[in-house]
Amino acid sequence: MPTRLPAVFRSFRHHNYRLWYSGAIISNTGTWMQRTAQDWLVLTELTDHSASAVGLTMACQFGPQLLLFPVTGLVADMFDRRKLMIATQSFMGAISLLLGFLVVTDLVALWHVFVLAFLFGCAAAFDAPARQTFVSEMVPDEDISNAIGLNSTSFNGARMIGPAVAGLVIAAFDTGPAFLINGFSFGAVLISLLCMRTSELQVSDRAAKSRNGITDGFRYAFERQDLRVMLIMLFLIGTFGMNFPIFISTMGVKLFHTDAQGYGLLNTFSAIGTLTGALMAAGRQAPKFNTLLVGTTMFGFGCLAASLTPGYWWFAIALAFVGLSAMTFLNTSNALMLLSTTPQMRGRVMALRFAITMGGTPIGAPIVGWVSDTYGPRWGMSVGALAGFAAAVVALLFLMKNGSKRSAQNMQQESQQQ
Numbered sequence: 001m002p003t004r005l006p007a008v009f010r011s012f013r014h015h016n017y018r019l020w021y022s023g024a025i026i027s028n029t030g031t032w033m034q035r036t037a038q039d040w041l042v043l044t045e046l047t048d049h050s051a052s053a054v055g056l057t058m059a060c061q062f063g064p065q066l067l068l069f070p071v072t073g074l075v076a077d078m079f080d081r082r083k084l085m086i087a088t089q090s091f092m093g094a095i096s097l098l099l100g101f102l103v104v105t106d107l108v109a110l111w112h113v114f115v116l117a118f119l120f121g122c123a124a125a126f127d128a129p130a131r132q133t134f135v136s137e138m139v140p141d142e143d144i145s146n147a148i149g150l151n152s153t154s155f156n157g158a159r160m161i162g163p164a165v166a167g168l169v170i171a172a173f174d175t176g177p178a179f180l181i182n183g184f185s186f187g188a189v190l191i192s193l194l195c196m197r198t199s200e201l202q203v204s205d206r207a208a209k210s211r212n213g214i215t216d217g218f219r220y221a222f223e224r225q226d227l228r229v230m231l232i233m234l235f236l237i238g239t240f241g242m243n244f245p246i247f248i249s250t251m252g253v254k255l256f257h258t259d260a261q262g263y264g265l266l267n268t269f270s271a272i273g274t275l276t277g278a279l280m281a282a283g284r285q286a287p288k289f290n291t292l293l294v295g296t297t298m299f300g301f302g303c304l305a306a307s308l309t310p311g312y313w314w315f316a317i318a319l320a321f322v323g324l325s326a327m328t329f330l331n332t333s334n335a336l337m338l339l340s341t342t343p344q345m346r347g348r349v350m351a352l353r354f355a356i357t358m359g360g361t362p363i364g365a366p367i368v369g370w371v372s373d374t375y376g377p378r379w380g381m382s383v384g385a386l387a388g389f390a391a392a393v394v395a396l397l398f399l400m401k402n403g404s405k406r407s408a409q410n411m412q413q414e415s416q417q418q
Contacts, residue, residue, distance in 0.1 A: 008283045011147040016196045017138040023192030025154040027089075030185025032162025032271075033169070034096055036264055037178035038113065039245045040170055041103065043253065046110045051250050051380070053110065055369030058245060059362035060114045064121040065128065066355045066362065073217055073351025076129040077344060081137065082201070086193050088127035093186030095120045100179030128358075129351040132338065136346065137201045145335040149282025152331050156278050156323075160271035167264025217348030226289070226340070227349070229398045230333050231356050233296060233391040237329060239360030240387035241299060243368045244270060247306070247384065248319070250369075250377035256312040269316040273323025280324075281331035289336065293395040295329030300388025307381035325388075330357075 011017050039054055047053045075084065099116045102108040139147045166178045221227045248266045252258045258266070284291075302325050306318035334353070341349045372380030 007285075008146075008279065009150065011139050011143045011150055014139050014143070014200075016200055017147060017150075019192045019196055020138060021150065021154055023188040023190075024151070025158055026188035027185045028155050028158030029162045029165070030096075030182035032159045032267070033166040033178045034099075034182035035245070036163040036166035036267055037170060037175040038099075038117070039249055040166075040260060040263065041108070041175045042110065042113060043249050045175065046108070046113065049254060051246055051254075051369040051372045052366065053369075054245055054249055055243070055365035055367075057113055057117050058243070058365040061117040061121040061124075062358040062361035062365075064118065064125040065358040066360070068122065068125045069129075069351040069355030070217070072126045073129050073348035075126060076133055076347030076351065077217075078347075081130040081134045081347075082193055082196065082198070084130045085127060085134065086190060088123045088130070089186050089189050089193070091123040092120055092127070093183050093190075095123070095183075096179050096186070097183030100176050100181075100183055103174070103179060104176035125351075125354070128354045129347045132334070132350040132354075133346045136338065136343065137203055140202065141339065144339055145284065145287055146282050148335050148338070149278050149280075149284070149331055152278030152281065152327060153275055156271050156274035156327065160268050160275055163264040163267030163271070164261075165264075167261040170260045170264075217345060217352065220341075220345050221349055221352055225398075225402075227337065229394060230292070230337060231352065233292065233329075233394050234333060234353060234357045235360050236387045236391040236394070237296065237299065237326070238357035239364035240368065241303065241384040241391075242326065242357070243361070243365050243380075243384065246365060246368050246372060247303075247377075247381050250372040250380055251306070251315055252312070254372075255377045256315065258312060262312070266316055266319060270319040270323040273320035273325075274327040275323075276320075277324040277327025278331060281327065281335075287332045287335040287339070289395070290399060291332045292329055292336075293392055293399060295325050295332060296388050296391040296395060298325030298388075299329060300385050300392060301325075303381055303385035303388055307378045307385060322384075329391075 012021070038057065042053050042057050043049055043051075095116055099108070099113070102112055135147045135151065136144055169178050169181070221231065244267075248270065249263065252263050252266045256262075281287075299322060302318060302322035306315055306322060309315040309318050337349060337353055338346060368380050368383050371383055
């Protein structure tokens, strides 16, 4: 283990990455507090336990990923990503503070949540591709896979802490303070971005201005079979499988009748799994395509087991397994796509990835919410299981045709030869 530890955390050798990670973990904790508070606000205070309303809120928040991705990816490729994130992080912080003010003053209505979730999602749509590709500016290529894994530990470590803290805050003070805390937490990321050593950033050539800038990104992604296959898998998992707010709220609240603290604890168990998966991904030297098959198969079985659990604690354990498998798939696909894409196309490819992964939520979340409301939470959870198995079949067919040991380097070399 002593020799293993430096390999897992090797990206911390770089000053800018250490700074970024410190700010991100604070902001991510606030983000997870808000997500938990927002779902609880819609589910228990603004509606009568309506899973469909939670699904519609998710659709408003993640829909912009799909609506704006042609522009957001091109912006990430053409402009200074650090300055772009300073703008997007500031806007998201302001939205969180506004929502917190409306809740604290008892002025909030359901339509406020929908509108502010949409505005927040618009800023997040521009932030996501810039943030993902910014990794390649903070660390060299050989550390990109590790940095992606560590980013996930930040996000999911915060996911383990944030919902539990949100549950305590909601129980003691209601949901409003959770939104306010998140608004102020964006300051940590802004400080880290402003204090970076810009001379140490490894900035690649920006994409040239072109009338076909957007269509070039589409063409690049869809002409490569490996990227097409990963995007199909991401669509299946992202649209029908990654609806955790619906799964956890309906199974936890409607089926097992948990309170706010118990609801937050379920999110924490899910985060334990994703944090474990992120650490495992950070420890891998190079991402491989066959890991995607393993991850999606595990995800299918995990969701199936969760749908059949007889009680609260069994469901919590199953969520940890689902979280681990989801992170195995997401981190591996992220690293494969980023490393195998030419630098001038990374923003557009990552925007397309986010659009398909998160932008499918407006399609999947209302469907899963309707299934949960109509047929019961267990059937809603089963939709996630079917998505995992379908994605595994897609990966298996690709591997049967192209071989089982395909790394990012192999894919990049093949793409350059095409």
